[in-house]
Amino acid sequence: MPEVQLRKRAIVVEExxxxxxxxxxxxxxxxxxxxxxxxxxxxxxxxxxAGFMEDLNPLGLEMAKxxxxxxxxxxxxxxxxxxxxxxxxxxxxxxxxxxxVPGGYAMREILGNAKAIVASTKKVGGPGTxxxxxxxxxxxxxxxxxxxxxxxxxxxxxxxxxxxLALVMTTGPRVHARVGGLKASEIKGQDGLR
Amino acid sequence: xxxxxxxxxxxxxxxxxxxxxxxxPPTRRAAAAAVIENPFAxxxxxxxxELMEIGEELGGLLTERAVAAxxxxxxxxxxxxxxxxxxxxxxxxxAAAILHPKxxxxxxxxxxxxxxxxxxxxxxxxxxxxxxxxxxxxxxxxxxxxxxxxxxxxNDAPRANEILVAIAVxxxxxxxxxxxxxxxxxxxxxxxLR
Numbered sequence: 001m002p003e004v005q006l007r008k009r010a011i012v013v014e015e016x017x018x019x020x021x022x023x024x025x026x027x028x029x030x031x032x033x034x035x036x037x038x039x040x041x042x043x044x045x046x047x048x049x050a051g052f053m054e055d056l057n058p059l060g061l062e063m064a065k066x067x068x069x070x071x072x073x074x075x076x077x078x079x080x081x082x083x084x085x086x087x088x089x090x091x092x093x094x095x096x097x098x099x100x101v102p103g104g105y106a107m108r109e110i111l112g113n114a115k116a117i118v119a120s121t122k123k124v125g126g127p128g129t130x131x132x133x134x135x136x137x138x139x140x141x142x143x144x145x146x147x148x149x150x151x152x153x154x155x156x157x158x159x160x161x162x163x164x165l166a167l168v169m170t171t172g173p174r175v176h177a178r179v180g181g182l183k184a185s186e187i188k189g190q191d192g193l194r
Numbered sequence: 195x196x197x198x199x200x201x202x203x204x205x206x207x208x209x210x211x212x213x214x215x216x217x218x219p220p221t222r223r224a225a226a227a228a229v230i231e232n233p234f235a236x237x238x239x240x241x242x243x244e245l246m247e248i249g250e251e252l253g254g255l256l257t258e259r260a261v262a263a264x265x266x267x268x269x270x271x272x273x274x275x276x277x278x279x280x281x282x283x284x285x286x287x288x289a290a291a292i293l294h295p296k297x298x299x300x301x302x303x304x305x306x307x308x309x310x311x312x313x314x315x316x317x318x319x320x321x322x323x324x325x326x327x328x329x330x331x332x333x334x335x336x337x338x339x340x341x342x343x344x345x346x347x348x349n350d351a352p353r354a355n356e357i358l359v360a361i362a363v364x365x366x367x368x369x370x371x372x373x374x375x376x377x378x379x380x381x382x383x384x385x386x387l388r
Contacts, residue, residue, distance in 0.1 A: 005214070011206045011263075014348075018200055038214075130349070151349035154207070155324070 001051040002040035004059050007162065010034040010154055011070050021176040029171040031070045032133065032152045033063045034164055042090035042161035049094070053101045059165070060099075060106030067169050068110055075111050079184065080146045080170035082135040083107070085122045088158035096122035099165050107167060114138035115192035128155050133168045137184060141193050144181025145173035197248045198231040200356065202255075203348050204263045209369045217369040223344045225327060226259035227360035228252055235283035235355035245291035249359075252292065254300035256361040261304060266365050269306035272378070273340040273364045276301075277315045277327040281352035289316035292359055301361065309386035310335040322349045327362040333383045338375025339367035 016028040037059070041049055068075050083103040085096035104118040119134040119141075130153040137143035150168050158164040173184070188194055205225045209217050230252070233244055261268050276297065278289035293314050302308035313328035313335075324347045331337035344362045352358045367378070382388055 005211070007209070007211045009208045009210065011204075013204045013263075015202045016200070017202075020200075151322075155345035 001055045004055050005038040006035055006059070007038070008036040008154065008157060011066060012152060013070050014150070016175045019175050024175050026172065028173070028175045029071060030148070030150045030168065031067050032150055032166055032168045033067045033070070034152055034154060034166050035059060035063055036154065036157040036162055036164050039088060039091045039095055039161050039163045041095055042088065049098060053098050056098065056102035057106065060102035061109065063167050064106040064110040067167055071169060071171060077171050078111055078169045079138060079172050080135045080148060081107050081114065081138050082119045082133045082149070082168045084120055084131045084133040084166045086129050086131050086158050086164040087122070087124045088160045088162045089124060089126055090160040091124065091163065093122060093124055095163060103165065103167055107169070111138055115189060116141045117192060125158070127157055127159060129153055131166060133166055135168055135170055139189050139192065140182065140187040142182045143184050143187065144179060145177035145184065146170070148174055195251055196244070197228070197251045199228050200231070201229040201348070201351065202259065203227045204259055205346050206263045207344070212369045215370060221364070221366040221369045222264055223329070223362060223364040224260040224263040225344055225346050225360050225362040226256040226263065227346060227348060227358055228256060229348060229351040230357050230359060232281060232284045232288060232355050232357045234288060235281065242287065242291035245288055246295040249292035250296035250300060252359050253297035253361070254304060256359065257301045257304040257363065260361055260363040264363065264365055268304045270365055271305045271332060271363045272366055273329045273331050273342065274301065274305065274308065275313045275327040275329040275344070275362045277325045277360050279316070279323050279325050279352050279358040280318045281354045281356045282318065282320060283354040284318070284357060286316060286318055288357060292357065305332060305363070308332045309383055311386065319352070321351055321353060322347055325358065325360055327360055329362060329364060331378065333386070334376065334381040334388050335386060336376045336388050337367070337378050337381065338373060339371035339377060342368050
């Protein structure tokens with residue numbers, strides 16, 4: 001399979017102190033790492049693409065490490081995660097699906113066996129396209145306080161023959177979470193759901 | 195701190211190749227943005243001193259955040275810029291009060307030098323409005339390789355009564371600059387221009 005060619009990397013960190021209510025004792029942080037890579041399958045239909053997932057593993061690990069570093073270096077503070085991809089217009093949505101395995105496993109490995117499925121989304125778009133990356137709790141998908149999202153994008157990416165890959169991590173619940181549901185303190189941690 | 199901050203967001207972009215030609219070392223830009231309450235939203239207020247003082251606080255805070263995001267000492271920064279977006283209940287003059295009278299001094303203190311004008315832009319807009327922060331060399335405004343810009347946005351800001359204030363700092367100019375003009379090696383550094 002082809003080599004991964006990286007054009008650009010970006011890191012965004014949001015620190016939320018309040019959203020009109022009481023100022024949080026610990027601000028919520030959301031961080032995203034974005035990588036813009038060449039799409040080796042752009043411009044034509046290629047039937048065998050799955051091998052590229054393995055080629056993306058080292059990049060996924062590097063990105064997950066960069067995210068933890070951007071949040072201060074301690075993986076234990078990460079409570080939520082998500083991932084996504086924007087495929088440039090000469091590619092197909094299926095190329096974005098190549099990111100599910102390398103992106104997801106990289107974060108789980110770095111976070112020490114997180115149990116929940118990594119929420120994800122993907123689309124085809126031009127430079128500057130924004131993606132709302134869904135976020136859920138890393139150990140139990142049903143934790144309601146941690147359902148969140150982070151909007152990401154880069155003004156000059158993806159070009160037609162590129163893919164923008166995204167990983168997102170958060171350090172806690174929504175800043176004024178108060179709509180009930182399963183709490184992080186109630187996680188059983190057996191099935192990744194509750 | 196006088197400034198009421200809802201949120202701080204940092205951005206780092208690293209360009210590793212252009213048109214498949216490596217950029218080595220990669221060019222890097224960082225921006226730090228604060229979402230603040232506009233104390234004068236909804237009213238015409240003659241005396242904008244409070245916003246000028248807010249500008250002074252943000253000049254230090256945001257420059258420190260941007261330099262920290264690049265992981266460099268302030269003195270190693272090469273170019274800079276500033277910008278603000280005022281929510282719909284404020285006026286453009288509010289952005290001017292933050293950006294122009296007092297913000298520059300703490301920026302220059304953090305970066306060690308900074309003889310050149312800090313290029314700026316401002317606008318009024320709704321949540322998610324993009325800000326194109328102009329960039330220029332911090333010691334000599336005419337250094338052509340460092341004329342640049344960085345687009346940022348925060349999807350939920352500025353709300354109607356808020357102002358988004360951003361400072362961008364780089365450790366480099368454009369990737370692969372080749373349109374001539376004054377180079378950074380030729381800086382005299384006396385007048386902030388050349």
